[in-house]
Amino acid sequence: MPMPHRTQQQLIKRRLVGKDGAERIRELRAILADLPGYRNGPYADLRKWVESELEASRTRKKVVHRDSIAVRREGAAQIALVGPPNAGKSSLLQALSAIQVKTGDYAFTTTRPVAATTRLGGVLVQLVEIPGLIEGAADDRGGGRALLGVLRNADAILFCHACDRPLAELELIRDEVAAAGIELPALLAATKCDEAPPPEHPELPVVPVSVLDDASLDRLREELWGMTGLVRVHLRDGGDPVALRPPVTVLDVADTIHHELRERCTGARVWGRSARFPGQQVGRGYELSDGDSVEILDR
Ligand SMILES: Nc1nc2c(ncn2[C@@H]2O[C@H](COP(=O)(O)OP(=O)(O)OP(=O)(O)O)[C@@H](O)[C@H]2O)c(=O)[nH]1
Ligand SMILES: [Mg+2]
Incomplete structure (x- = not known):
């Protein structure tokens, strides 16, 4: 005959005092294993309570973990x-x-x-x-x-x-x-x-x-x-430069400005390291260098 479930619940709570995180989860698992496996009645309720505590401890553990370590990425790199x-x-x-x-x-x-x-x-x-x-x-x-x-x-x-x-x-x-x-x-x-x-x-x-x-x-x-390792391309009409993984073509730059611009883009005028002369006109597949400035040409 198992002991009265009220006494059992008090014993369980006592076993959990001061236990946090992984230690609390381990203890809750041990408690579950010790509980009689009745499907109905007070012991089934007790089991449910222990299971919900277990779930809550798992969630808490995850939250603490995320707060303390993970870093949300921002920027190009x-x-x-x-x-x-x-x-x-x-x-x-x-x-x-x-x-x-x-x-x-x-x-x-x-x-x-x-x-x-x-x-x-x-x-x-x-x-x-x-x-x-x-x-x-x-x-x-x-x-x-x-x-x-x-x-x-x-x-x-x-x-x-x-x-x-x-x-x-x-x-x-x-x-x-x-x-x-x-x-x-x-x-x-x-x-x-x-x-x-x-x-x-x-x-x-x-x-x-x-x-x-x-x-x-x-x-x-x-x-x-x-x-x-990124390539930075300035836009002649102002705004922040775009930063992309090489190789970077005129089409790639058009695409980061607007997907539609990619469709309409026919080429570009280029200033900077990759250009043979300032304002050189190039096609859509032309590969740009770090620091170049472009003016996208479209239909
Ligand atoms: N003279 C001089 N002192 C510096 C310079 N940079 C940092 N310090 C000093 O070096 C000490 C440590 O600087 P922190 O920036 O806290 O070093 P940290 O690497 O972040 O240290 P932890 O976070 O403790 O690992 C401080 O007393 C700074 O004032 C520097 O360029 N010149
Ligand atoms: Mg520091």
């Missing part, structure tokens, strides 16, 4: 800032965008990915600081797996490393990224270059940068744009 603690990632993010973030002269100031958009040559691009990647991250140390998951979705990586720190600190993190199987175009920002000379790197192009030096930030923007 997403570039992740990755580096040792205190390397100056947040400071760079702030210097390159309009965002206000906490920076500090200590490790792990940033605890979640922080995103900000910036304009690179007129095109909106998203920068994301990936915080706190440490040795062992690929084995989930420091919650590393979720952070590496965010990184995996990026289009390129800006490794950040302070000029006054040994390169070995950066290499530990690059090893984790490699261990996670993440291979993306990458650059090395040698940060705080007002404090020490920039290091050389055997594999990565190095861009010395200081948040105190605007010219260094402009050079970094140019390198970042190059790393996206």
